[in-house]
Amino acid sequence: QMTQSPSTLSASVGDRVTITCRASQSISSWLAWYQQKPGEAPRLLIYKASSLESGVPSRFSGSGSGTEFTLTISSLQPDDFATYYCQQYNAFPRTFGQGTKVEIK
């Protein structure tokens, strides 16, 4: 089970934003983060908890290991308003968190 918090986050352009994902048991660093905009497929942002996918802006970063992980956006941009999902790769089935929607404040 993967649990994200908060479910919704209201923020302004330029804010530092942090989203948390907790695993019900240790998953080492086998965690990915995705961004999804309405009507679009998800996009990979971070893999292995902290590795930035090619082409993803450096304002995105991931950290954590074991059961607690965070996705941080250092300075929120207009293009970043979206829903973010974590996914664990430690065990089958590959479960996703319930999502965190980042809204404009």
Add this chain to the structure above:
Amino acid sequence: QVQLQESGPGLVKAAQTLSLTCTVSRGSISSGDYFWSWIRQPPGKALEWIGYIHSSGKTYYNPSLESRLTISADTSKNHFSLRLSIVTAADTAVYYCARDDTWVHALNIWGPGTVVTVSS
């Protein structure tokens, strides 16, 4: 850049079988570096991992769907497919195919998704 595209009926009657195909272009599903995956998203809800198939033919399914699910691949056509039997309204969702990369251990290429509605 590898591209994926889902295709199949957008409307399926309850109790029947949902069949979708994902065509891969600019890349080969025969590569051993990838697992070819299906994910779905019910309206307004979170993503749900369905399962995947490796070029070796090995499959892994979500236990919640395993009794109704078959994922297969046709290397001659460079596509892979999903069949979900005895569908209900709960199977209404956007269905995505995606590439699970064994080097990054994540879904790094996705199809645009296809809407499937189960009608009663």
